[in-house]
Amino acid sequence: MDIGTPNLGYERLRAQNFEKRGPGDLKEGFYLCRELAPNHLAVKAGKFSQGENKYPAEIRDPTRFRAVVNDYHTLMTYLSWEIFRILALTLDLREDWFDEFCRESATILRLLRYPPQETEESSLERGIGAHTDFGGLTILLQDDKGGLQVWDREGSRWADVVPIPGALVVNLGNMMMRWTNDRYISNLHRVINRSGEERYSAPFFFSGNPDFLVECIPSCKGQAEAAKYPPITVQEWMLARYADTYGNSQQAEAMAELSRDTEDAIVVDRNID
Numbered sequence: 001m002d003i004g005t006p007n008l009g010y011e012r013l014r015a016q017n018f019e020k021r022g023p024g025d026l027k028e029g030f031y032l033c034r035e036l037a038p039n040h041l042a043v044k045a046g047k048f049s050q051g052e053n054k055y056p057a058e059i060r061d062p063t064r065f066r067a068v069v070n071d072y073h074t075l076m077t078y079l080s081w082e083i084f085r086i087l088a089l090t091l092d093l094r095e096d097w098f099d100e101f102c103r104e105s106a107t108i109l110r111l112l113r114y115p116p117q118e119t120e121e122s123s124l125e126r127g128i129g130a131h132t133d134f135g136g137l138t139i140l141l142q143d144d145k146g147g148l149q150v151w152d153r154e155g156s157r158w159a160d161v162v163p164i165p166g167a168l169v170v171n172l173g174n175m176m177m178r179w180t181n182d183r184y185i186s187n188l189h190r191v192i193n194r195s196g197e198e199r200y201s202a203p204f205f206f207s208g209n210p211d212f213l214v215e216c217i218p219s220c221k222g223q224a225e226a227a228k229y230p231p232i233t234v235q236e237w238m239l240a241r242y243a244d245t246y247g248n249s250q251q252a253e254a255m256a257e258l259s260r261d262t263e264d265a266i267v268v269d270r271n272i273d
């Protein structure tokens with residue numbers, strides 16, 4: 001099974017290419033969104049990451065697989081809300097300031113496998129090329145193989161994110177940067193799996209309600225200061241970012257197709273409202 005619209009199911013090795021200089025990212029994965037019935041309004045309207053899940057047929061116990069990934073998805077959704085409440089307080093906002101954004105959020109759980117790769121420093125081979133995450137925030141579960149690195153801006157060097165058993169890594173996404181006028185940064189990171197073994201990870205992406213308009217938070221700029229980024233909806237932002245990183249692939253065409261569909265779908269949805 002290969003990935004299709006809307007961004008769900010199996011994704012083959014090298015389908016995504018973040019740095020564009022190499023042959024494509026050396027990872028494969030399975031994408032799942034929150035489980036929704038096919039007749040749910042958001043699914044019918046073709047909202048970003050609000051499709052019908054595809055589940056792998058080859059799995060030994062499909063019922064258990066489905067229950068486990070859906071439970072994990074639900075837990076991560078609750079945890080994201082909690083983190084957004086804390087973020088609100090750190091920005092001198094009311095605790096529930098992000099609630100509207102969090103409601104009916106687009107979320108994706110990616111189950112990733114990174115084959116081991118050559119260790120030469122000069123190689124352009126990446127498990128996942130240097131990038132920042134696109135959405136609101138990411139909660140990452142990684143195994144014990146290591147390989148995740150974050151860009152240390154002050155030291156101008158890549159720093160290893162050494163796995164700690166039971167710990168989750170939380171990353172802010174580009175949307176938070178737009179929203180806070182760069183007060184909060186979405187940090188650059190990448191994966192190079194030099195462990196000699198397969199590496200598994202499960203990032204959970206919380207992007208917010210597709211219809212939500214992200215515009216500079218008033219408390220994040222001075223009165224005379226201009227907003228650095230124009231307002232944009234979550235849906236528009238996310239589709240554009242995905243299309244950027246799937247250059248020339250079947251996925252790019254699928255995403256372009258989805259963009260066109262969603263333009264229509266947004267109109268349909270407004271009519272329903």
Ligand SMILES: O=C(O)CCC(=O)C(=O)O
Binds near residue numbers: 112128133140202
């Ligand atoms: O696998 C990892 O540790 C990181 C994955 C990641 O950065 C991503 O999928 O955006």
Ligand SMILES: [Fe+2]
Binds near residue numbers: 131132
């Ligand atoms: Fe990432």
